[in-house]
Amino acid sequence: MAAPRKSAQQVAAREKARAKAQELTERHERLIDLAAEFFEQEQQAEQIRAEAQERADAILAKAEQDAEAAAKEAGAKVQQMLNTGESRAAVAARLGLSTAEMKRALDGAGTSSADAGKAKDSKDAGTASTIADTADEVAEQVAAETKAA
Numbered sequence: 676m677a678a679p680r681k682s683a684q685q686v687a688a689r690e691k692a693r694a695k696a697q698e699l700t701e702r703h704e705r706l707i708d709l710a711a712e713f714f715e716q717e718q719q720a721e722q723i724r725a726e727a728q729e730r731a732d733a734i735l736a737k738a739e740q741d742a743e744a745a746a747k748e749a750g751a752k753v754q755q756m757l758n759t760g761e762s763r764a765a766v767a768a769r770l771g772l773s774t775a776e777m778k779r780a781l782d783g784a785g786t787s788s789a790d791a792g793k794a795k796d797s798k799d800a801g802t803a804s805t806i807a808d809t810a811d812e813v814a815e816q817v818a819a820e821t822k823a824a
Contacts, residue, residue, distance in 0.1 A: 727820055730816075730820055731820070743783075746780070749783075750780040750782070753766060753777060753780050757781075
């Protein structure tokens with residue numbers, strides 16, 4: 676059997692080199708595609724986190740408003756108790772508050788006259804249920820957004 680010619684060996688070697696280079700090129704292209712997908716997913720994750728943070732901030736702001744409204748209502752109740760003629764010390768003792776805490780409750784409510792307490796009487800029943808409903812809604816919204824993230 677005759678030995679292969681040098682030119683045939685060179686052609687075979689070049690074909691083998693081309694095949695190997697093609698394989699490396701395809702692998703390199705696949706790695707580039709995977710890296711691009713990685714960066715897209717990273718960006719999407721960051722966007723999801725930013726949107727969730729915005730929603731959480733909005734929920735917290737709403738909760739703070741609702742808490743302030745509840746504190747005002749609590750201060751109105753303290754004022755109503757004082758309007759019955761009870762002394763500040765007796766009302767504070769009944770509520771388990773120091774006189775300073777009671778003063779803060781009254782200041783937070785913005786009530787200093789009997790009229791403020793009387794005007795709130797008609798709203799008290801509806802406000803309590805509204806605050807409870809809002810708290811439930813906030814809790815459900817946070818739970819849903821936590822699952823989504």
